[in-house]
Amino acid sequence: MIQEFKKVWKPYTIGMLWLLGLLWPLLGIHPDGTLTFQKTITVWSYLLAGSFVCLMIYVLKGTDSLKFIADPISRVAGNIKTTSIALPTWIWLGAGLIVALIYPQFAGRYGTDVAISVLLYICLGLGLNVVVGLAGMLDLGYIAFYGVGAYTYAILNTTYGLGFWVCLPLSGFFACIAGCIVGYPTLRMRGDYLAIVTLGFGEIIRIILNNWMELTNGPNGILGVKPIGIFLPVFENGFTFEHFWMKKLQLFYYFALGLAIVAALCVHRLNFSRVGRAWESIREDETAAELMGVNTFIYKLLAYAMGAIFAGLAGAFFAARMRFVSPESFTFLESAMVLCMVVLGGMGSIPGIILGVAALIALPEIFREFESYRMLIFGATMVIMMLFRPAGLIPAKRVGTRSEEKEG
Amino acid sequence: MEYFIQQLINGITLGGMYALIALGYTMVYGVIQLINFAHGEFFAAGGYVGAIALGYFAGIGYMETHPIICLTASFAMAMAYCAYLAVGVEKIAYKPLRKESRLAALLSALGMSIFLSNGLMLTQGVYDAVYPSELFQGRFDFGMVTISYLQIMIVSLTAFLLVGLNLLVFKTKVGMAMRATAQDKTMSALVAIGSNRIISLTFAIGAGLACAAGIMYGLYYGSVRYDMGFVPGIKAFAAAVLGGIGNITGAMLGGLIIGMVEIFGAGYLSSEYKDVFAFIILIAVLYFKPNGIMGENIDDTRV
Numbered sequence: 001m002i003q004e005f006k007k008v009w010k011p012y013t014i015g016m017l018w019l020l021g022l023l024w025p026l027l028g029i030h031p032d033g034t035l036t037f038q039k040t041i042t043v044w045s046y047l048l049a050g051s052f053v054c055l056m057i058y059v060l061k062g063t064d065s066l067k068f069i070a071d072p073i074s075r076v077a078g079n080i081k082t083t084s085i086a087l088p089t090w091i092w093l094g095a096g097l098i099v100a101l102i103y104p105q106f107a108g109r110y111g112t113d114v115a116i117s118v119l120l121y122i123c124l125g126l127g128l129n130v131v132v133g134l135a136g137m138l139d140l141g142y143i144a145f146y147g148v149g150a151y152t153y154a155i156l157n158t159t160y161g162l163g164f165w166v167c168l169p170l171s172g173f174f175a176c177i178a179g180c181i182v183g184y185p186t187l188r189m190r191g192d193y194l195a196i197v198t199l200g201f202g203e204i205i206r207i208i209l210n211n212w213m214e215l216t217n218g219p220n221g222i223l224g225v226k227p228i229g230i231f232l233p234v235f236e237n238g239f240t241f242e243h244f245w246m247k248k249l250q251l252f253y254y255f256a257l258g259l260a261i262v263a264a265l266c267v268h269r270l271n272f273s274r275v276g277r278a279w280e281s282i283r284e285d286e287t288a289a290e291l292m293g294v295n296t297f298i299y300k301l302l303a304y305a306m307g308a309i310f311a312g313l314a315g316a317f318f319a320a321r322m323r324f325v326s327p328e329s330f331t332f333l334e335s336a337m338v339l340c341m342v343v344l345g346g347m348g349s350i351p352g353i354i355l356g357v358a359a360l361i362a363l364p365e366i367f368r369e370f371e372s373y374r375m376l377i378f379g380a381t382m383v384i385m386m387l388f389r390p391a392g393l394i395p396a397k398r399v400g401t402r403s404e405e406k407e408g
Numbered sequence: 409m410e411y412f413i414q415q416l417i418n419g420i421t422l423g424g425m426y427a428l429i430a431l432g433y434t435m436v437y438g439v440i441q442l443i444n445f446a447h448g449e450f451f452a453a454g455g456y457v458g459a460i461a462l463g464y465f466a467g468i469g470y471m472e473t474h475p476i477i478c479l480t481a482s483f484a485m486a487m488a489y490c491a492y493l494a495v496g497v498e499k500i501a502y503k504p505l506r507k508e509s510r511l512a513a514l515l516s517a518l519g520m521s522i523f524l525s526n527g528l529m530l531t532q533g534v535y536d537a538v539y540p541s542e543l544f545q546g547r548f549d550f551g552m553v554t555i556s557y558l559q560i561m562i563v564s565l566t567a568f569l570l571v572g573l574n575l576l577v578f579k580t581k582v583g584m585a586m587r588a589t590a591q592d593k594t595m596s597a598l599v600a601i602g603s604n605r606i607i608s609l610t611f612a613i614g615a616g617l618a619c620a621a622g623i624m625y626g627l628y629y630g631s632v633r634y635d636m637g638f639v640p641g642i643k644a645f646a647a648a649v650l651g652g653i654g655n656i657t658g659a660m661l662g663g664l665i666i667g668m669v670e671i672f673g674a675g676y677l678s679s680e681y682k683d684v685f686a687f688i689i690l691i692a693v694l695y696f697k698p699n700g701i702m703g704e705n706i707d708d709t710r711v
Binding site for chain 2 (some may be wrong): 013020021022023025026027029030031034076136138140179184186188189192193195196197199200201203204207208210211332333336339340343372373375376378379380381382383385387388390
């Protein structure tokens, strides 16, 4: 253990001293001409203590000194794994579904509200997963399609009085059109350039939403969007259908659950289809995929449009739930947040994304008092995940076996 | 006509700042083929540290007596700070990922950018940090056209930094080592050029230039914000791409063009959509001429 510690203490000390030098000018120099050290040292010592604990765990894990803790955990994990393999998948899925169905009966209003957010972001994350995880294109303007979907419903509803069920496919359709418009010129590019261009397009769409006063009411947003209307059978006076506005939170929850399940099913089916294999080949090596006869441009455009459709559907639901849309909901930080969820959970893996969304939406709700540190932690999470576990918490399973795995 | 000349002067001022930021992108890209998303944050951090240093000097009362010395010292301190920040960021977030896929490095850079801008927000508050406005109050009037002392200062300092950088890169041994590393890391390692040191140096220089741009931005517009690095960062990236990424002269030219386009677009077309013009140029350049106006041929894995 001492040996292991000797290896890391030097970079660690340098790093912490670097941090001290970084913090002091920001915290210790005051405009009234005084220099203070107290606040810097306080903040720094918190960081020092926190990082030291992490470092110790890391070192001890490397030297097997944590066997007495790690062993039972890994045994339990192994047991769970064997049970999960022993039981067929549909039992797990069914159990998850039942829990999800009865959840709002036990959770309060607040819990249901958080759960709706989680489901909405699952839908968004799965859509982004098609673009980033399956086709391997980094899309940083993804939230713009969410915005297009939300605004489509809000505008059609407030100006033309169209109902939610008419607008839902239209939202998906318009988001898809927007995706094709953005995708057509950009998809000739690869990698980094694609990322920055999608970022640019996302900003353009946001700026348009912000400035087109006649259509979108600019930064004030659109108020008074109607919630979802449903027809329920009524058995008084015979059998008639009556129109209800979905105002109860539980109904929203069930709708969001349905949307998320549909999204998960679609992505799962796409992943294991011919299209999914084509996407995967583009992700792994675009030139080779093209040589093997995959029409890369069409498939990339398809991935882009697919992602946009999911975002558009989620956007329409978002507008119906909030009953208000404004450009502030569709900033770059939202894009980055969805991306962070996908990265944290594991690109290309559906259970991973569900876990990632749950972690990044539900945990900040629990630690309410650290609200302002949320984005800071998101950023740090992305860096740390890339450094230590680039495949995510639950890495995606590859389809079939590969030659290099067979040999090994 | 006066209006045109006035806009031209404003465009040169803004374009110079974009050029300074764009250089950081282009140099880093030239050396390690990474879009440094956190570069805009160096710009914002520079603006803040400049504000802090100027505020400190004003607080202890040196500002009235020796304004030039205080300003020079603030620039030097802030640039050193940003270089220090950038070197650390490179060591933490980019160096371990140099062998990994490009997506991983890009995501790490993105995470670092979010982290840094929120770190600035937490330490400095969400409100604008105000720059002392009594500096460079005067102006020249030529009929309808006015040039403020501040604009002269910004343009001349930008020119000084750009010339200095050109001399450094094209006339010194260090610059030669940088160019060699950008061309071929293995070969340059064989002739005893430590690529790690060169990469650190590149980050430091790029961040220092972005920081100078950040202070100029603060002086010019009067205040800085924690999230101000984002939009100028993308515009400067557009400038770097326009000039041909990896090409230093191209980045300078691209920055000037983007600044001009933004000012003229805001002046003659629509000021609400001024941010859009830079993005449209970026997309158009990448679509029609991905190598940029001065770029060399880049192999297709980069584009």
